[in-house]
Amino acid sequence: MPRLLTVSRAARLVGVSRGTLQQQIQDGVLPSFEGQVDIDDLTRAYPQVQLEDNAVMEKIENIIDNALKRARGDKLRKLLAPDLSTLAARVASLSKELARIKHQNQWLNDVIKQTQDKLLELEKTAKPGSALATLRIQLDDALNQPVDDSDVDELMIRDTVLRVMAAQVHLMPSGHEFFVEGNNSILEAALSAGLALNYGCSNGNCGKCKAKLISGEAKIIRQHDYVISEAEKSQGYILACSNTAISDIVLQAEEAGSEEEIPLQKISARVKKLDKLTDNLAVVHLRTPRTDRLRFLAGQRATLSTVGIDPVEYHIASCPCDDRNLQFHICRQQGKPFAEHVFDQMQNSESIMVEGPQGNFVLREDTTRPLLFIAFNTGFAPIKSLIEHAMTLDVNEFSHLYWFHQNDNKPYMHNLGRAWADAFDNFRYSPLHIPATATQKDIATSLSKISKDYPELDNFDIYACGSTASISTLNDFLNKQKFPAEQLFTETL
Numbered sequence: 001m002p003r004l005l006t007v008s009r010a011a012r013l014v015g016v017s018r019g020t021l022q023q024q025i026q027d028g029v030l031p032s033f034e035g036q037v038d039i040d041d042l043t044r045a046y047p048q049v050q051l052e053d054n055a056v057m058e059k060i061e062n063i064i065d066n067a068l069k070r071a072r073g074d075k076l077r078k079l080l081a082p083d084l085s086t087l088a089a090r091v092a093s094l095s096k097e098l099a100r101i102k103h104q105n106q107w108l109n110d111v112i113k114q115t116q117d118k119l120l121e122l123e124k125t126a127k128p129g130s131a132l133a134t135l136r137i138q139l140d141d142a143l144n145q146p147v148d149d150s151d152v153d154e155l156m157i158r159d160t161v162l163r164v165m166a167a168q169v170h171l172m173p174s175g176h177e178f179f180v181e182g183n184n185s186i187l188e189a190a191l192s193a194g195l196a197l198n199y200g201c202s203n204g205n206c207g208k209c210k211a212k213l214i215s216g217e218a219k220i221i222r223q224h225d226y227v228i229s230e231a232e233k234s235q236g237y238i239l240a241c242s243n244t245a246i247s248d249i250v251l252q253a254e255e256a257g258s259e260e261e262i263p264l265q266k267i268s269a270r271v272k273k274l275d276k277l278t279d280n281l282a283v284v285h286l287r288t289p290r291t292d293r294l295r296f297l298a299g300q301r302a303t304l305s306t307v308g309i310d311p312v313e314y315h316i317a318s319c320p321c322d323d324r325n326l327q328f329h330i331c332r333q334q335g336k337p338f339a340e341h342v343f344d345q346m347q348n349s350e351s352i353m354v355e356g357p358q359g360n361f362v363l364r365e366d367t368t369r370p371l372l373f374i375a376f377n378t379g380f381a382p383i384k385s386l387i388e389h390a391m392t393l394d395v396n397e398f399s400h401l402y403w404f405h406q407n408d409n410k411p412y413m414h415n416l417g418r419a420w421a422d423a424f425d426n427f428r429y430s431p432l433h434i435p436a437t438a439t440q441k442d443i444a445t446s447l448s449k450i451s452k453d454y455p456e457l458d459n460f461d462i463y464a465c466g467s468t469a470s471i472s473t474l475n476d477f478l479n480k481q482k483f484p485a486e487q488l489f490t491e492t493l
């Protein structure tokens with residue numbers, strides 16, 4: 001009987017991205033059954049995964065380390081491992097499953113024993129060498145075969161231990177999957193996984209994150225003021241912001257499928273940090289209140305304003321998975337009062353009104369094609385958001401960032417590009433210098449580096465952002481390459 005795992009869980013077990021396994025399934029290298037993978041096939045495809053004793057503990061450490069990186073602070077460490085009651089609930093849930101499997105096993109043994117006895121009894125009245133005798137001998141032989149439980153059972157043990165540390169959520173109807181680690185609520189885990197689940201206050205007050213538990217167990221981790229009626233409770237409704245998952249669960253929940261489904265919001269945020277990278281370029285970090293976060297999709301814009309200064313739209317440079325921390329890359333521009341305010345007067349903790357989101361330069365999640373990101377100067381801001389979001393979603397097998405810049409030696413966040421390339425095997429980074437005096441013809445010549453790197457460019461989806469002139473040059477260049485228009489997504493500054 002096949003023992004099936006979801007693609008997310010299988011990828012986690014063998015330590016590759018979900019996109020890699022999905023590609024192997026598409027290429028026919030790894031068989032799948034209704035979107036799931038048999039553990040035997042997985043072991044055959046990844047024989048090199050050695051399951052030495054400490055592998056499980058290493059994996060657990062990785063989970064905690066990853067969560068720590070996101071939480072950015074040792075004092076939060078104790079919040080990241082599941083608390084005792086969550087651990088106890090997960091162990092109880094797995095014990096129930098173990099008891100059910102043992103019971104089923106016992107039942108199967110009884111059936112086999114009864115079949116053996118019956119065959120023996122019938123054989124006594126049958127002719128020697130009859131089909132009955134052959135069947136009994138075959139059954140005896142099969143039962144006497146040693147069971148090869150070496151690799152496979154260790155993989156199952158690893159999976160069981162990981163289930164204690166993190167439960168998997170399968171969302172309906174989208175089919176999205178993610179893991180709930182530590183003491184995270186289902187909502188926090190979904191946002192960290194880059195999913196646009198419906199929510200409002202994050203605090204149990206508004207009811208906008210109400211979702212229906214179809215199967216599995218959830219546990220309340222925060223008392224909430226919003227009242228779920230008894231009738232709704234009996235149908236399985238819970239608040240995603242106030243519950244965690246105890247076992248693997250299936251949840252019917254509303255997600256924003258497109259930019260139109262996210263409402264316009266107005267939020268008062270505070271300046272958390274201001275980095276003036278040069279005399280003309282600043283990175284503004286804003287932090288929203290815990291109970292009033294900005295819902296947006298990667299690549300979108302928001303309008304910023306402060307007292308006495310007209311609102312102005314900027315691209316959000318951060319990932320929606322970190323929705324309380326918003327980042328903007330702002331150039332000093334004569335005649336733009338908000339930009340001048342950033343360079344001349346902005347203070348930490350200052351209140352900034354954020355209204356948004358706007359724009360439709362967002363990641364198309366219905367394709368797993370490799371991605372090319374092309375940024376011209378500060379067109380990097382929405383590209384950064386898209387890259388971080390794509391990395392969080394983990395569905396594309398490969399991506400490459402080309403950053404055309406006019407700085408003398410390197411782009412203003414060069415180290416980030418290099419860090420991504422160092423950290424992810426499936427990510428490449430190419431900074432390309434174009435002098436400030438470069439003509440559009442010069443830029444077109446620089447773009448030809450991309451088609452030299454990838455002669456079969458139409459295998460990719462391309463996301464690009466820059467000035468109107470740069471994007472127009474890119475369009476001309478790609479038209480000449482007969483690049484499919486439906487795989488090109490552009491945004492101008």
Ligand code: FES
Binds near residue numbers: 200203242
């Ligand atoms: S987001 Fe408001 S109750 Fe959950």
